[in-house]
Amino acid sequence: xxxxxxxxxxxxxxxxxxxxxxxxxxxxxxxxxxxxxxxxxxxxxxxxxxxxxxxxxxxxxxxxxxxxxxxxxxxxxxxxxxxxxxxxxxxxxxxxxxxxxxxxxxxxxxxxxxxxxxxxxxxxxxxxxxxxxxxxxxxxxxxxxxxxxxxxxxxxxxxxxxxxxxxxxxxxxxxxxxxxxxxxxxxxxxxxxxxxxxxxxxxxxxxxxxxxxxxxxxxxxxxxxxxxxxxxxxxxxxxxxxxxxxxxxxxxx
Amino acid sequence: xxxxxxxxxxxxxxxxxxxxxxxxxxxxxxxxxxxxxxxxxxxxxxxxxxxxxxxxxxxxxxxxxxxxxxxxxxxxxxxxxxxxxxxxxxxxxxxxxxxxxxxxxxxxxxxxxxxxxxxxxxxxxxxxxxxxxxxxxxxxxxxxxxxxxxxxxxxxxxxxxxxxxxxxxxxxxxxxxxxxxxxxxxxxxxxxxxxxxxxx
Numbered sequence: 349x350x351x352x353x354x355x356x357x358x359x360x361x362x363x364x365x366x367x368x369x370x371x372x373x374x375x376x377x378x379x380x381x382x383x384x385x386x387x388x389x390x391x392x393x394x395x396x397x398x399x400x401x402x403x404x405x406x407x408x409x410x411x412x413x414x415x416x417x418x419x420x421x422x423x424x425x426x427x428x429x430x431x432x433x434x435x436x437x438x439x440x441x442x443x444x445x446x447x448x449x450x451x452x453x454x455x456x457x458x459x460x461x462x463x464x465x466x467x468x469x470x471x472x473x474x475x476x477x478x479x480x481x482x483x484x485x486x487x488x489x490x491x492x493x494x495x496x497x498x499x500x501x502x503x504x505x506x507x508x509x510x511x512x513x514x515x516x517x518x519x520x521x522x523x524x525x526x527x528x529x530x531x532x533x534x535x536x537x538x539x540x541x542x543x544x545x546x547x548x549x550x551x552x553x554x555x556x557x558x559x560x561x562x563x564x565x566x567x568x569x570x571x572x573x574x575x576x577x578x579x580x581x582x583x584x585x586x587x588x589x590x591x592x593x594x595x596x597x598x599x600x601x
Numbered sequence: 602x603x604x605x606x607x608x609x610x611x612x613x614x615x616x617x618x619x620x621x622x623x624x625x626x627x628x629x630x631x632x633x634x635x636x637x638x639x640x641x642x643x644x645x646x647x648x649x650x651x652x653x654x655x656x657x658x659x660x661x662x663x664x665x666x667x668x669x670x671x672x673x674x675x676x677x678x679x680x681x682x683x684x685x686x687x688x689x690x691x692x693x694x695x696x697x698x699x700x701x702x703x704x705x706x707x708x709x710x711x712x713x714x715x716x717x718x719x720x721x722x723x724x725x726x727x728x729x730x731x732x733x734x735x736x737x738x739x740x741x742x743x744x745x746x747x748x749x750x751x752x753x754x755x756x757x758x759x760x761x762x763x764x765x766x767x768x769x770x771x772x773x774x775x776x777x778x779x780x781x782x783x784x785x786x787x788x789x790x791x792x793x794x795x796x797x798x799x800x801x
Contacts, residue, residue: 350713350764351720351741391788393720419618424743424786444615446786469648471716471745515716546714569714 352563352600353393353570356577356590357550358383360399360429363413367574368400369526371478371494377578377586380413384420387577390590392423396449396518396572398476399429403452404493408432411439418444428476428518432457437464441472449518451476452491454509455498461512470515474548477502477509479535480522487535494522502535503542510543517543518572521551526575528554536566548572556591560599603627603799604639608660610682611647616785616795623792625799636665641675641798646682650706650748651694653682670701674776676801677701678731684772684779685750693748702774704752711765718745721782723760723770731771731778731797732760740790742782744770749781 358380359366365383366374377383380397387395397417402409407430414427427440428449437448448468454461454475464473478490479502489500498505506517519539521532531552540547546569549562553573562571580587603620605613605627613629620627627643630636644666646653657663670677679687688698691706698706709715720741725732749768752758759778762770772779778798784791 349721350717350744353719388788415614418615421615422619422622422786422788422791424745424783441612442614444612444618446612471718472647516718544714546718570719 351393351596352559353548354559354591354596354600355394355396355548355570355572356387356392357396357398357572357574358578359574360397360413361401365578366400367526367578371522371525374400375584378588380417381420383588384417386588387590388420388422391593392590394424394426395421396426396428398449399427400493402430403491404495409436409440411443414440414445415443426474428474432460434460434463434467438467441468447472447474447516449474449476451478454512454514455489455491455500458508458512461509461514465513465515470513473514474516474518475509475512475514476518476520477506477539478520478522479532490522503538506539506543506547510545514545516546516548518548518550519568524552527552528575530554530558531562531566533561533566536562536568540567540569546570550574556595556599559596560601563601602639603641603643604636605629605643605645606636606662606666607631608657608662610653610656611645613645616643616645616680619785619792619795620799623796623799625796631660631662633662633665636662636669639669639675641801642666642669642677644677644679644683644686646680646686648682649693650682650685650691650698651696653686654694654696654698657686670777676798677777678798679777679779680785681746681781681783684781685748687772687777687779688750691748701777702752702757702772702779703754704750704757704769704772706748706750708748709765709768713765716745716747717764719743721762721764721770723762725760727759727773730773730801731794733797735790735793741787742770742780742784742790743786744782746781750779
């Protein structure tokens with residue numbers, strides 16, 4: 349039987365890994381290679397790396413760093429951050445990146461989604477959708493690391509990105525990022541029910557039961573988390589962990 | 602030496618990285634001389650069937666590959682689209698496949714989400730060759746595909762997997778092997794399989 353994918357989401361800033369709260373206050377949590385080695389040993393289902401300042405700083409993907417990470421990754425590996433052209437997507441695929449994740453560029457140029465899908469197949473193109481409650485209390489899609497409101501409705505935007513050729517959607521709640529009190533289930537359900545492609549939930553996971561809730565009540569196909577896999581205990585000591593297959597099998601379909 | 606055939610399709614470095622990790626010498630190559638000398642052939646592939654077949658034809662490597670596979674009979678492993686290309690045809694395209702195995706490739710007919718993407722288990726029919734020393738209850742492999750292989754002879758089915766229906770997730774006919782999953786993305790389970798292939 350197909351297992352629900354559980355995906356650590358790691359944030360790159362300069363050359364180190366960080367973890368944010370509500371997309372702010374990045375805390376250094378270690379060296380990416382070390383993290384990849386540990387996640388390899390723990391046999392994680394998949395890994396996602398997001399360079400969280402690339403678009404803000406108008407930087408291209410750091411191919412050298414990504415290539416070094418890819419050569420240590422014996423699991424599917426997605427990269428996002430600063431990808432703006434088909435050529436950059438091709439370079440990433442060539443390095444061994446399984447999935448290219450588009451966020452700001454997908455909003456500004458939906459044709460890029462289609463072009464990348466033609467290149468690597470739609471399963472290799474993920475559009476990341478960052479959602480935040482605006483000043484008026486409405487949930488809207490944000491770009492540029494959560495700094496710019498597009499005023500788009502998340503479900504409507506998800507449909508548009510599916511039609512543009514995205515094979516998967518990475519749905520991140522900015523308000524829940526790093527909070528560890530559970531996913532935004534109504535948001536997950538609203539988006540997952542609006543599209544046919546798999547939706548990966550991110551933002552808010554603090555315990556294993558949150559994963560099963562996201563699947564059962566949020567209707568998502570896969571779950572992702574950051575803090576849960578890099579912090580330990582209430583003082584948020586840095587510790588890279590991943591549940592065992594037995595623990596996951598107990599809570600997940 | 603394993604020749605990982607570079608015909609312009611798919612990401613080959615992860616396959617080479619994993620061979621390196623398990624100590625099997627492997628090169629990524631499109632060089633006729635290098636392929637002629639290879640002891641084993643790895644046929645990778647992602648993307649659509651016709652794209653893969655036309656790229657392989659355009660590469661000019663086909664006569665050499667056929668000689669290696671069908672005359673010299675060196676071990677050949679097709680991965681994902683590479684496995685589907687070993688069959689006679691695919692519902693995904695109109696070009697003929699290599700036809701090295703008497704099988705066809707069909708689209709999934711299920712209400713479940715397509716592509717079949719993620720980690721799934723296998724029911725292994727023969728654990729003497731590439732699945733040697735693998736625990737089928739613990740082993741899991743990474744899949745991503747919308748089409749699957751249907752063998753015309755049950756004896757060619759090496760492993761089956763369930764997704765809506767039961768499909769052939771690995772095949773073997775004489776020296777020809779195929780895996781629908783990606784061993785290079787399947788942790789120690791994939792490492793074991795590539796090591797076993799290297800040891801054939």
